[in-house]
Amino acid sequence: PKMASSLRPLFKTSKTVVLSLALLLTIRDHVVAIDFVKGSSMAPALSPTAHETGERDAVIIKRWKPKDKLQRGDVITFWKPHKPGEISIKRVVALEGDLVWPRDRESGTKDGWGGWGVRGNFLGQEGVKGKDGEDGKGKKGCLEVPYGHVWVEGDNWRGSFDSNDFGPISRALVDGKAVGVVRGWRWMDVPGKKEEKGDTKVKEGRARLPEAFLE
Template identity: 40%
Template sequence: MPAFLPPWRTLAAGAFWITGTVIGVNDYLLEITPIVGNSMQPTLSPQYYTTGARDTVAWHKWRPAGPDLRRGDLVMYTTPHRGEGSAVKRVIALGGDTVVLDKRRRPGRDEDGEPKPSERTVAKNWDAMAPKVVVPYGHVWLEGDNWRASKDSNHFGPVSRSLIVGRAMGVMWPPQRWGRPWEREAGFAGKTKVVKGREAVPVEWEELVLGV
């Protein structure tokens, strides 16, 4: 029996372990993605539709929706209306908070203020929620900073924490954009009003969640 593997087997084994490690890190620890679209402007990729410039953001993926999740954090989540899709939005409210709906964010009109027939049902659902929404236990209210071009909780309501797959660590590229621009005051322009509350386990869930 040879004392060592042939070169091609050594390379194959190395490629297998490197690929597995990269996939594991990407799925459970860290992911780096470019930000496309304009729903988070001017906070992220502010020049995307003028010059094509994109911010590249690093996301930590180990318990991104843990107890240290804060209002104002940026998260990547699996969209409720597209099970295979993901999006980036800001956490506006946590479970127990009351969201005062912003009329500008009512679905049903495009960026030019023209009616969108395809969103009539969504608009009716928004009207049914108005004027205030109490975010249920285990959920968050997510919105894009660009209220003119964002499909978010105003379209599909509070989002389960279980759908959050990453929390933003910082902009990695380009160098002049390095840091956490979403923590600057400009990122909160036009922010929806929130009355902070206390997240409590529903009585009917206590046995399941707390084991009592």
């Protein structure tokens, strides 16, 4: 009885620690989290000196219903379609139903730091209709973002692997939305993207249910 009495506070403390950790993990996975931006694909908005100094911004990520009310310009985290076990962070450039003219970067970034060498534009994929209404598979130029998808890009196009490479991503892959940035000791809003010559052109459209859903 004496031993049990002496162990009771320890069990109580352990229970409190376990419950606290479970609560923190639940908050991190489903409500809000803090992630560090590793690369420079989102520079200069995020981690602008990562390439030179290695300093990384801490980004506040909202994980509670991140797919709700997505807007052009939002910065989101998502599961990479080409590497399912990894998370990426990019900016939403176009929504479902929008027409997109991808950035012309055939000359690529062969001599630019952080680039991916000589690169071609995304070739339309099967089921993604161009403005002429034809299937976009294997074609360049304008394409319509399909229902349930978004077009994402890094602000630093020279060092970004994004929809220009793998096409629109499913909204189901969206894991979170950036709502704030901590840089040094400063809290700040997520910076917008500075416009550049040659940016991807977008014409706003309207989401349309695939015909198969209407049958």
